[in-house]
Amino acid sequence: MKRAAAATTALISPCAAMRRGAGIAATCSRRKSEMSQSQQKDGNKGAGKGEAFVTAITPQSEDFSRWYLDVVRRAELADYTMVKGCMVIRPYGYAIWERIQHLLDARLKATGHVNAYFPLFIPESLLMKEADHVAGFAPEVAWVTHGGSEKLEERLAIRPTSEVIIGTLYAKWLQSWRDLPILINQWANVVRWEKVTRPFLRTTEFLWQEGHTAHETEAEAEEETLKILQVYKEFVETELAMPVIEGRKSDSEKFAGASKTYSIEALMGDGRALQAGTSHNLGQNFAKAFDIKFQGRDKVEQHAWTTSWGVSTRLIGGLIMVHGDDSGLVLPPNIAPYQVVIVPIPRGNWQETVLPPAQAIRDQLTAQGVRVMLDARDAYTPGWKFAEWELRGVPIRLEIGPKDIEKGQVVLARRDTREKQFVPMADLLPQVSQWLLDIQAGLLEKARQLREERSHYTESYEEFKALMAGARPGLIYAPWCDDAVVEAQVKTETQATIRNYPFTAPSAEGKACFVTGRPALVMACFAKAY
C-alpha cells in the first residue's frame, strides 16, 4: 500500500517538470499511464531495474534540448537571471568549474605558463588595430560609453577576448630575444553579445581561460599551439572523460586574425558536435598590428610570433551532453564535486545508531582524498535522496542502515551502470577507489563507442545528405577539396560544417572531393555543430 502511494507521487513529478507549450499536457498524461505500469511491475525490487528512478526530467528521446535545460536547472548547475543571456552559475555548477580550473591550471603550470590578470576594458582604438580581428568581433562587442554621468572620450569595449590588450602590453615588455618566450595565461570572464543563448553552451558573459604567448620563431609558435592542443585533449579525455578529435580548422572557421586555428571537437548525445577548445597560431599578424618586436640573436629587430588558446565554461555543457542520461547528470569522478554521497537509512533513533558510523565512514574516505557528501537531512526519505543525487550525477552512492551495521557492511551503487553491491566494511576503501577508477574509464569508453557508432566515412554527397538528415547525424569524414565556397554550399544545403581536418584520419591521397569530384586535398570531419 505504501508502494501505491509512492508511485502516485512519482507520477506527478514529470508533469511538474514540464514547461509551457500546448502539446505538453497531452504528452504528460500519456507518460503518466506508461509510468504507472512500469512502476507497479517493478514492485519492491525497484532497485534492480535501473530505469525511471528520476522522473522529473524530459526524456532525451522526446526533446534533447529540453532535457538539457531540465538537467541544468534541476541539478542546480545554473539559473537564469534578470540580465538577458546571462546565467548564474550556482554552487554545484561552479564546483565543477573549480575542478576544471584546478586540473587544467596544474597542467598549464607544468608546461611553463604563469597566470596574470589583464583589464576587462579595451579602448576602441586598440580593438581596431587588427583588421580581421575587428571584423570578426565587431558584431558582438558590448560597449561602455559613460563613466558615471560623463560621456567617455573614447568608448571602451568589454573584452570579447584579450589579444589586443595583452598584445599591447607584450609590445611594452618585450625588448630582446632573451625575454622570449612569454607564456602567460589568465582566468577571466569575457562578454560576447550573442543573439541566441543557452546555459553554458553560449551565454553573453562566460568564464574561460585564455593563454597568450609570444615566441622567437614561427616554429616555436607552432609548437606551442600544438602542445596546448595536446594538453587540452589529454585534459578533456582524462578528466572529463570526453573523447575529442583534434585537428585544424578550415579557413572559414578560423579565429578572427589567426594564421591557423586548431580545435578539439566532441560528439554530444544528440549526434551534434561541440567545439571543446581552440588553439591559435597567430603568426605575426598581431605582432605587426601591435608592434610586438624584439632584437634578435642576429641583432636585427623583428616581430614576435604569437599564439592564443582557450577553453571555457562551455566544457560543462559538453560534460552534461556527453554523459548525461534520462535520470540527469552523470559526472566523471575526477571532476565530480562529490564522488561519494552517503545516505544513512533512518530507523528509530537513527541519529544515535546510524549517523555516527556514517560520519566515521565519511571521515575515513575524506582522509583518503575522496570527496564525500553525507546527506544527513532528516526531512527527506532515502528514496528521495537516491533520486536527487542521481539527478546530480554523483558517481557512487553509499547506503548504510541498521541491517548493514549489524552485518558490518554497506551498500554501494554506481551511477553509470546502476550496479549495486554489498561491501564489507573492511573492503570499503579499496572498493570505492576501484569503482572511481572504473567509472572514470567506463565513461570515456562508453562515449568513445557511441562516437564510433555515429562516425561515418563517405565519398558520396548523396549519402552525406542522407546521413545529415537523420535524427542523430554524428560525424562524417569525407575527402575534401578545401574550397570555402563549396564549404558554404554544404552548410546551406545540409546545415553541416567542417569541424576540423583531423590529425588522425584516413588519407585523402588520390581521392576525389565528395562534393565537387576535384582532387581531394585533405580529409575533413563534418557535423552539425552547437
Place this chain on the structure above:
RNA sequence: CGGGAUGUAGCGCAGCUUGGUAGCGCACCUGAAUGGGGUUCAGGGGGUCGCGAGUUCGAAUCUCGCCAUCCCGACCA
C-alpha cells in the same frame, strides 16, 4: 536578426471565448507518525496575474506597445 509559441505563487498549470477583484497540483512552513527507490495525515503561509498605456463604473480577461523566455532558421567559445 527573421518566423512561430508562451508569460497567472518557487515550479507546472486552470481561469480569458461570455470583464465583476484569483484557483489547483507539486514545492515551502508547523506538528505527528514514517523511513532500504522521490512517505502519510492534519493544519498553515505565499500572487501590484511579465511591464506600460488605452477602453470600461469595473480588466488576469478586450485593444495597442514594449520586454523576457522557449522552438525553428541566418551569425558565434
